[in-house]
Amino acid sequence: xxxxxxxxxxxxxxxxxxxxxxxxxxxxxxxxxxxxxxxxxxxxxxxxxxxxxxxxxxxxxxxxxxxxxxxxxxxxxxxxxxxxxxxxxxxxxxxxxxxxxxxxxxxxxxxxxxxxxxxxxxxxxxxxxxxxxxxxxxxxxxxxxxxxxxxxxxxxxxxxxxxxxxxxxxxxxxxxxxxxxxxxxxxxxxxxxxxxxxxxxxxxxxxxxxxxxxxxxxxxxxxxxxxxxxxxxxxxxxxxxxxxxxxxxxxxxxxxxxxxxxxxxxxxxxxxxxxxxxxxxxxxxxxxxxxxxxxxxx
Numbered sequence: 001x002x003x004x005x006x007x008x009x010x011x012x013x014x015x016x017x018x019x020x021x022x023x024x025x026x027x028x029x030x031x032x033x034x035x036x037x038x039x040x041x042x043x044x045x046x047x048x049x050x051x052x053x054x055x056x057x058x059x060x061x062x063x064x065x066x067x068x069x070x071x072x073x074x075x076x077x078x079x080x081x082x083x084x085x086x087x088x089x090x091x092x093x094x095x096x097x098x099x100x101x102x103x104x105x106x107x108x109x110x111x112x113x114x115x116x117x118x119x120x121x122x123x124x125x126x127x128x129x130x131x132x133x134x135x136x137x138x139x140x141x142x143x144x145x146x147x148x149x150x151x152x153x154x155x156x157x158x159x160x161x162x163x164x165x166x167x168x169x170x171x172x173x174x175x176x177x178x179x180x181x182x183x184x185x186x187x188x189x190x191x192x193x194x195x196x197x198x199x200x201x202x203x204x205x206x207x208x209x210x211x212x213x214x215x216x217x218x219x220x221x222x223x224x225x226x227x228x229x230x231x232x233x234x235x236x237x238x239x240x241x242x243x244x245x246x247x248x249x250x251x252x253x254x255x256x257x258x259x260x261x262x263x264x265x266x267x268x269x270x271x272x273x274x275x276x277x278x279x280x281x282x283x284x285x286x287x288x289x290x291x292x293x294x295x296x297x298x
Contacts (some may be wrong), residue, residue: 230247
């Protein structure tokens with residue numbers, strides 16, 4: 001469920017207006033085990049510009065614990081038999097804790113189970129009560145960190161900044177490469193949060209605060225609160241591969257930090273004219289109306 005195109009002109013223009021300086025990066029090792037030094041931007045950043053997408057065959061963002069959609073949705077979309085559905089294998093994107101489970105506090109796990117009973121679970125026995133029972137995607141936003149591993153994104157770079165942008169839900173991130181830059185006030189909460197980054201060799205490290213509690217980690221009610229903070233590591237392994245890890249801390253909902261891992265591959269490298277386009281998802285989204293507002297009209 002990934003969107004493959006979107007328009008880069010606006011985001012590229014935003015990136016070019018910023019000035020600053022980024023540290024030079026050291027060498028890392030490529031697939032062959034040899035020292036590999038990536039191309040650099042004029043200010044010395046490893047050049048990771050281009051389009052990136054989730055690697056085929058890896059973890060799936062639908063459910064960070066299992067990678068599986070509901071049995072009903074898989075049956076409808078893929079025409080699988082009951083035996084084939086039963087044989088599906090789980091694949092957790094969570095690498096820490098080692099058991100691949102979200103380390104929820106009891107109230108947060110109970111809330112997730114309630115959402116699954118109301119929306120998106122195999123056994124839906126309750127009615128949707130409000131917009132908070134459904135995925136924020138129906139409100140035309142995904143937020144951090146889900147947007148990163150849910151949909152294709154474009155990276156552009158300018159001195160002192162990394163810019164990430166998505167067609168899906170029209171999201172974008174302006175990441176200053178200055179950890180000392182003042183943060184937003186604690187009471188300001190955003191879908192994408194307030195990000196600051198720096199380079200450690202060929203790894204872009206991004207720390208994000210000021211997140212609101214509307215987003216989920218996946219499509220299956222894996223909630224977080226507005227106490228969430230993120231530490232992301234984008235390691236440029238070779239010209240076409242990024243090893244991505246995001247560690248989430250949420251003292252209101254989690255008993256300990258949780259790390260999710262994905263691999264991103266370069267996309268559209270051979271088409272120099274490829275660009276992202278405007279996404280029209282906005283007010284009046286029909287999926288939201290059919291799920292949430294229908295009950296109010298009855």
